[in-house]
Amino acid sequence: MIRLVPDQSQQIRRAAEVEFTFDGMPVRAHVGDTIAVALMRAGHLHLRDAPQDDAPRGAFCCMGLCQECVVRIDGGLVESCCEAVRDGLVVQSLKVSAP
Amino acid sequence: MTESYDIAVIGAGPAGANAALSAAKHGFRVLLLDEQPAPGGQVWRAKSAAILSAPATPESRAGKALRAAVRDSDVHHQGNTRVWQIERQSAGWDVHTLTDGQTAKVMAKALILSPGAREFVQPIPGWTTPGVIGLAGATALFKRDLLLPGNRTVVSGTGPLVFFVASEIRRLGGQVAAVVTPNTRRDWLGVLPAMRGRPDLLARGALWVADLMLAGVPLLWGHSVTAAQGQGSVSGVSVRKLDRNWEPIGGERGIEADSLCLGHGLIPNVEAAQLAGLPLHLRPELGGWVPEVGADGRTQIDNLFLCGDGAGIRGAAAAEIQGKMAGLNAARHLGADTAGAIAELQQSYARAARFGLAMTKLSQPRSGLSSLTTPDTVVCRCESLKQSDILAEVASGAGSTNAVKSGLRAGMGPCGGKYCQTAIARMIAAAHDRPEGDIPPPTPRPPLRPVPASALAGDFDYNDLPIPKPAPL
Numbered sequence A: 001m002i003r004l005v006p007d008q009s010q011q012i013r014r015a016a017e018v019e020f021t022f023d024g025m026p027v028r029a030h031v032g033d034t035i036a037v038a039l040m041r042a043g044h045l046h047l048r049d050a051p052q053d054d055a056p057r058g059a060f061c062c063m064g065l066c067q068e069c070v071v072r073i074d075g076g077l078v079e080s081c082c083e084a085v086r087d088g089l090v091v092q093s094l095k096v097s098a099p
Numbered sequence B: 001m002t003e004s005y006d007i008a009v010i011g012a013g014p015a016g017a018n019a020a021l022s023a024a025k026h027g028f029r030v031l032l033l034d035e036q037p038a039p040g041g042q043v044w045r046a047k048s049a050a051i052l053s054a055p056a057t058p059e060s061r062a063g064k065a066l067r068a069a070v071r072d073s074d075v076h077h078q079g080n081t082r083v084w085q086i087e088r089q090s091a092g093w094d095v096h097t098l099t100d101g102q103t104a105k106v107m108a109k110a111l112i113l114s115p116g117a118r119e120f121v122q123p124i125p126g127w128t129t130p131g132v133i134g135l136a137g138a139t140a141l142f143k144r145d146l147l148l149p150g151n152r153t154v155v156s157g158t159g160p161l162v163f164f165v166a167s168e169i170r171r172l173g174g175q176v177a178a179v180v181t182p183n184t185r186r187d188w189l190g191v192l193p194a195m196r197g198r199p200d201l202l203a204r205g206a207l208w209v210a211d212l213m214l215a216g217v218p219l220l221w222g223h224s225v226t227a228a229q230g231q232g233s234v235s236g237v238s239v240r241k242l243d244r245n246w247e248p249i250g251g252e253r254g255i256e257a258d259s260l261c262l263g264h265g266l267i268p269n270v271e272a273a274q275l276a277g278l279p280l281h282l283r284p285e286l287g288g289w290v291p292e293v294g295a296d297g298r299t300q301i302d303n304l305f306l307c308g309d310g311a312g313i314r315g316a317a318a319a320e321i322q323g324k325m326a327g328l329n330a331a332r333h334l335g336a337d338t339a340g341a342i343a344e345l346q347q348s349y350a351r352a353a354r355f356g357l358a359m360t361k362l363s364q365p366r367s368g369l370s371s372l373t374t375p376d377t378v379v380c381r382c383e384s385l386k387q388s389d390i391l392a393e394v395a396s397g398a399g400s401t402n403a404v405k406s407g408l409r410a411g412m413g414p415c416g417g418k419y420c421q422t423a424i425a426r427m428i429a430a431a432h433d434r435p436e437g438d439i440p441p442p443t444p445r446p447p448l449r450p451v452p453a454s455a456l457a458g459d460f461d462y463n464d465l466p467i468p469k470p471a472p473l
């Protein structure tokens, strides 16, 4: 079929892969990815539970404004859409059920 | 030690970066600050380090040229830096910054604000479901990460952005389930005359639409997504037809999708201008509340300049030219002879602004837009406050955004009200039967950008990010 906008997905070269964990599950990422991007690619969209109603939330603005993507690393809270992954990083969600 | 500059520029998008470059050419010491790692702003955002190479786009080319120009200039660019407070002093401005967890203060004789815009999303049922992202926010994923929001995405919103986003999803190999836009083909015909000045952009837009049509993607003109379904992630969306005032009419139909990009135009970031003391005026045709500023970037404060989308949504081309004028005016304030150069830019600015304003007009909210928000819809995401919670507060007497904010903490959460204030102001206006111009945004308070409380005291700890704690088990 004729495409006026070509599919260029095969022409993208990404950096080497690393692995980190999200609530104990292994997730692969490219060096330089933000945590939110790596999680989104792996299908982990639900990052925390909302105050009051515990409803699931995930990255929304993708640029460090809304604070919906906050996760825990090294005991502290970070905006996962702004924080780069590192090999072996241990990322925890802010889900009520988080391990 | 506090560093000192002739000129500090907040925001390194097309406006701010060009302001900095123009002023530095006249020999001034210029500091260019942005929270992003590299210059480019929203429209020309740089790729992340995870992308080694990728096909060029008009945006990536323009961004690359801008970054090279800044690199080859005497401008001191400092990325990864959030400006959280500005203060006027007798000799100029104090600018408070946060870089890698370290706070600092810089001084400048003149200050240029070029903070750009953020997006407005009218709250709809389900818009807090993971997998729903902002329409403009999606462009950040495409430009920085070359990542798709999902496998099958509904793209919904106003203006040209909806077609750009749909087209980028196709370029990156994704599937667009449908394009849903409140605008009609008639709306677009209405802005065609203003688009004639930019045949390049007109042709690009026409190509996006033609490609979507060839691919058989449903284009729902005069429609809106009215709800997103799904628990932990999106399973589908509902759409309805809208009348001329964007009031939903007719039955609901469902579209299967695992992701939704949703947005209803852009709002100027006015908080820094408010903190600096500039009055605001409601100008819906410019995207909402805008600070008082001249076309050439001068303000009523002689050492304060404002340019780009933060002065009203006129688009990237206008931002670039207004940025140059603001930079030249700052240089002029400090003694350079730039009057002639400024005058030469006026005409091209007017032409670029004409195009940008026509695009903004497509997103100008109509009366029915607010009715997409139902009583049970979460309006303030940070505090999970529903429309009914806010209306109850308004009914009990809260007649201003400040009153709702202090009564309910709506807009006091970690996002600082960036995603709810506009919708709340319209709710107050409607409930009290007052014009929207009577309900200005709340009094601004630092931080301008999310900053951990302890960083303000100098001792930074991520634990102190003002995030509401999840409820205990």
Ligand SMILES: Cc1cc2nc3c(=O)[nH]c(=O)nc-3n(C[C@H](O)[C@H](O)[C@H](O)COP(=O)(O)OP(=O)(O)OC[C@H]3O[C@@H](n4cnc5c(N)ncnc54)[C@H](O)[C@@H]3O)c2cc1C
Residues within 6 Å of the ligand: B010, B011, B012, B013, B014, B015, B016, B033, B034, B035, B036, B040, B041, B042, B043, B044, B081, B082, B083, B084, B114, B115, B116, B117, B118, B119, B136, B137, B139, B140, B164, B266, B269, B307, B308, B309, B310, B315, B316, B317, B319, B448, B449
């Ligand atoms: C999310 C988003 C995506 C967009 N995508 C497109 C697009 O694809 N095509 C298009 O034509 N238009 C797009 N626009 C419209 C865009 O606003 C303009 O076309 C153009 O980018 C305006 O240039 P500017 O220099 O005025 O502002 P911007 O490009 O927005 O630049 C402002 C910069 O200021 C920085 N900033 C703001 N406040 C602070 C602070 N307190 N501390 C530190 N840094 C700060 C921001 O990080 C940003 O880089 C988009 C707008 C948004 C909000």
Ligand code: FES
Residues within 6 Å of the ligand: A036, A058, A059, A060, A061, A062, A063, A064, A065, A066, A067, A068, A069, A070, A079, A080, A081, A082
């Ligand atoms: S997604 Fe909004 S702050 Fe990260």
